[in-house]
Amino acid sequence: MKERAFITLTNGFKDKLFRLAKRLLVSNEEAEDATQEVLLKLWKNKNKMAEYKNVEAFAMTMTKNYCYDKLKAKETANLKIVHSNYKDKQPSLQREIEAKDNLDWVGKIMNSLPEQQRMVIQLRDIEQYDNAEIAEMLGINETAVRVTLSRGRKKIREELLKKHNYGVV
């Protein structure tokens, strides 16, 4: 396979890999690195690519595994680095800030979920894969996907309700 063909093929799902990695690792930089690593690995094994039924799903699984390894390494390193991806916020319309804040809040809630739920919601609600594809990517069965999805969504709803009722949590 030629380089150009590979790049056009992977461009189709590169951003999805990035978003999944970002969902799991939180940090932008680490997610970029993860995406690079996964694509490089895929490129090195390009001869086997014809054997894979679904390259995209395969790459997603690779990303998931890579991120799990990273997270595990971080845990054992006994060092917690909190990534916040600082951005300077230009003062603008109050409403706009508020809306942005609310969306950030949803992101925070989502990132506080267990990894499995986080991934399933990411793949389903953001990337819009169907349950069968998600099951294949994560190596679990479809029922498990549905249950995890429901649990995650309910948890988000619960947290949103709390926020809505008290204003601050």
Next chain:
Amino acid sequence: MELSNIEKLLEKYFEGETTISEEKELKVYFTRETVPSHLERYKDLFQYFSEESNITATKDLKLHTTSRKSWYTWVGVAASIALIVGLFVTNMPLGQDENLGTYEDPEVALQETKKILNMVSQYMNEGKQELVYLKEFENTKNKFIK
């Protein structure tokens, strides 16, 4: 879409039983400007989902790491070959120089040698004249140290 329908869909959504197209309907509904107040809180959620799907990776993919590495090794090989060849060539004895300035006639040779030696001694003497000052130095020293 009717409100009751949306509420039904939401219920299904939280049970994880909606289809992709139903979820799309929900997304479309909640990204509109006006939503009834009791559903307001879900607006953020669906807006977040649709916004998150627009995030893109900024770095471009680089596939050249391996080929660049081999390129470096080849440069190394070429450089070492150039070095070895260079050493070999400069150490090689150059072609014999035939003209060493040899004189065939012993008479001429003698005269030439004399000329050269004379010249050397002349420069020697010229140089030695300058050494007179050293004596002066010695004299002055002796004035102070007796």
